[in-house]
Amino acid sequence: MRKLFGITFLLSFFLAQSSFASVGIQASLDRNTGTLEDEIELTITISGELSTAEPNLPSMPAFHIVASGSSSNIQMINGILSVQKEYSYLLIPQAEGQFTIEPISITINGKVYKSNPLTIQIGRSAMVPQPRVPLDPDQQNLGGGSNVNPPTNPPTSPNPDETNDNKPYWIEVAVNNQTPYKGEQIFYTFKLYTKINIETATLTLPAFDGFTIEEIVPEKKYYQTINNERYVISEKVIAIFPLKKGPVEIEPTNLKVEVYNTTAMPRGFFQDPFFGFGKTKGRSFNLISPKINLVIKDLPEPIPSHFIGFVGELKLKSQSTPSEIDYGDSVTQTLTFEGIGNIKDIILPKISPPLGLKVYEDKPTQNIVKLESGIKGEKIFKRAFVPTQVGKFQIPPLSLSYFDPTAEAYKNLDITELLISVKETENTRQVAINKNTDLKEIKQNPLLLHQVVLKSIMPQSFWFILLLIFFIPLPLLYFFLKKIKEVKPQSLIKKEYRRSYSKLLSQIKVAKRISIMENRVEKMIMALKDFIGARTKTQARSLTLSELMFLLEKSGAHKKVLNDFSHLYILLEKTKYSGKSGQISENITDMISKVAKEILKIT
Structure with missing residues (x-):
């Protein structure tokens, strides 16, 4: 009992003495240089005081900060008590350049202690080339899917002489048109090139503010040989439609990968870079693409009064049931719009039927097809003309307009005149009944x-x-x-x-x-x-x-x-x-x- 009391007394004594020891705070990085793909570890060490307070980090807009934990250590060496606590953070670079991390502070017992400043140099990732219009490769589809042609305009591969310097992997983003018209269909393409196994990959796409989007190629994989090296390419294509005119910025795409083998070459589908097998814990990298700046052009003035809101390529088919009918029957007019672009945008103007006819608009139907060449499809409108009296009626011709961005001009689609003849039958003759009839x-x-x-x-x-x-x-x-x-x-x-x-x-x-x-x-x-x-x-x-x-x-x-x-x-x-x-x-x-x-x- 006395021995236990003595140990407790001595421990309390040394702890009390340590509280009077000088408090120190030290900041360090696991490296002073890096690229946009790296994760840099920041360690803050607090010694001389075992405190529950956490460090106050300065503003670091050039980095995304992720807390990765803390640890405490109490040691007694040669009768000297050492108290130390470490806080760890991952710094994920968001921009290139040289940056200074201002001193980090912590408040203990009402007193503020500050660390040393740090300097770090971030360079452009060799794994993220700048957007460009690349060469078309010979492609071999993977995974047993059917071969399909790539989009007409989107880039499909990097220029080997410019981007491939025996790098094991890299990403690329591009758009096929940086000055589209409002409402015009353009393509945003993401690609991952790799010749090694990647254990995990997490893709974060931009929010695409100011656009409506349709994913047309969820993911396609194929082989390509670049400078005598065989790469697996994972590709995703998204159709985007600008909603407003003026300058627009597409935020970076981020791909976080964990690489555990830098030499193995994928030999088949089951050695896919996204699903490489292995037990070795790899290193994480963040591949961040550059931003893409667009300038969206407004549709030219004057906009025709019969504009139907569509931008792209469009055709029209018009059909009507027999125009000579018995009283009590109806005539149905079917208008089918077929085109390339955002078919959903088409709006058909209302018409005013002549006296003696009622018109009922059916709810339009649409068939949308997502191909690598873009969004295609048809939108079908139906109108029923119902006579309320016998006679002949004329629905005048109508000219509709859409905008063709290739020709940079409005084009017309004509609906021909519709003549409806309503005749009496034995069972549908109307009567002029005298109000005094009994x-x-x-x-x-x-x-x-x-x-x-x-x-x-x-x-x-x-x-x-x-x-x-x-x-x-x-x-x-x-x-x-x-x-x-x-x-x-x-x-x-x-x-x-x-x-x-x-x-x-x-x-x-x-x-x-x-x-x-x-x-x-x-x-x-x-x-x-x-x-x-x-x-x-x-x-x-x-x-x-x-x-x-x-x-x-x-x-x-x-x-x-x-x-x-x-x-x-x-x-x-x-x-x-x-x-x-x-x-x-x-x-x-x-x-x-x-x-x-x-x-x-x-x-």
């Missing part, structure tokens, strides 16, 4: 709701004979039917109406389960017509909106009921031709139910 006559003869001009077809004598034959029976039949209607219990009438209402709701539920939008809406419209027909004792399936509204008005429907019904019917009709499910709200059943209940209240 609803009882309509119930007895639904054909009065169509424009049937029998007078021009049959001789007047026929009508005279027909009237003589039916002159006496018709009044008797009329009074007989009226008497039956009067004695029919009101409860039975209401029961029939409720039954037709329940049938309507049941048909709507069935329609909602139909997957094809056009068929689903058609089912709903027919159910609604059947309900009105049951309410008005009329065959209503072939009737138009105006004819249905006339029936409801003659049945006693007030203005609000007519407006609600018209709004619902037009909504369903528009959705049927446009194919936009968003046009029908989720509570469509409630909408139909509400209108149907209003119709039931008509007396």
Whole structure:
């Protein structure tokens, strides 16, 4: 017990003495020169005091700083207690030049201690050549993929005489056009050249602020011989589209690699530089490309009023269904744009149809293909022209414009004139019904709701004979039917109406389960017509909106009921031709139910 007490006392004594010893702080680097690819280790050693305070690093904008840990050491040698703590940091160079690291400070017991300054020289990495337009190599594709041609313009390899000095690996970035137009497709290409195995590789691409981007070559590998040395090239190509004019800077690309073997040559796919096998812990290197400066040109003025927002190469195909149709049918116009560039940017201007035609715009579809030569594809627009009356209609020709950056000029795509002829048929003739027509006559003869001009077809004598034959029976039949209607219990009438209402709701539920939008809406419209027909004792399936509204008005429907019904019917009709499910709200059943209940209240 006494021995333990003595050891504790002595340790406390020496620790107390050490607190009065002078405190020192020393900064050191594992090397004073390096390149942009190196990671330089900064070590800060604090001696004479075991403190929990951490060093205060000065501003070092030329480096990315990563803390890599700390360690403590307490020793007693020849009765002298030594206390020391080390802090380690990795300095990753971000720029070339000579830099001074100002003294590093630490505060202990209220007193500030400072280290010595450091000087470091950073040179350009031999593994990161400046952007250039290189020579086209003979390429052999790796990994069992199909051979594909490289982009038309992007650089594909370095100039061996300029960049290859028996270096084991390097990276390269380039764009194929440093002065593109706003919206023009250009290519950003990254390549890693290596003749040794690389254990791991982590690629960090720029954010591409001010661009929309599409990756068109995720990664392609192939062999290339440079100065009698065989290299594996890993390539990535990105299509970028400038969004604004003026100078734009593309930030550096960073590739962090860990190299564990500087002599082995990859001999096949499984010895890929990205996936080299081995157990030796390698050294990490950061390959940082230079920035790329672009000057984006604005589209020339004046911009045509019919400009569709596309920059690139473009063609147009225009097709229409037969332009001579029966009333009740529609004409569909299909416009297919095919081109190279950002097809998604194409916007089709709205058109104003002539009186007697309605136009419904379908949601455009697009088929995009990502090739090494760039973004290609097609965007398809469809319009349905629906006549509301019989006659001939003209859709005037339309000229659309896009910008061709190769020709540096706007080019036109012409849509020819569309003539639509709408003719009557026996089942779709409209009727000019006198507002004073008795609803009882309509119930007895639904054909009065169509424009049937029998007078021009049959001789007047026929009508005279027909009237003589039916002159006496018709009044008797009329009074007989009226008497039956009067004695029919009101409860039975209401029961029939409720039954037709329940049938309507049941048909709507069935329609909602139909997957094809056009068929689903058609089912709903027919159910609604059947309900009105049951309410008005009329065959209503072939009737138009105006004819249905006339029936409801003659049945006693007030203005609000007519407006609600018209709004619902037009909504369903528009959705049927446009194919936009968003046009029908989720509570469509409630909408139909509400209108149907209003119709039931008509007396």
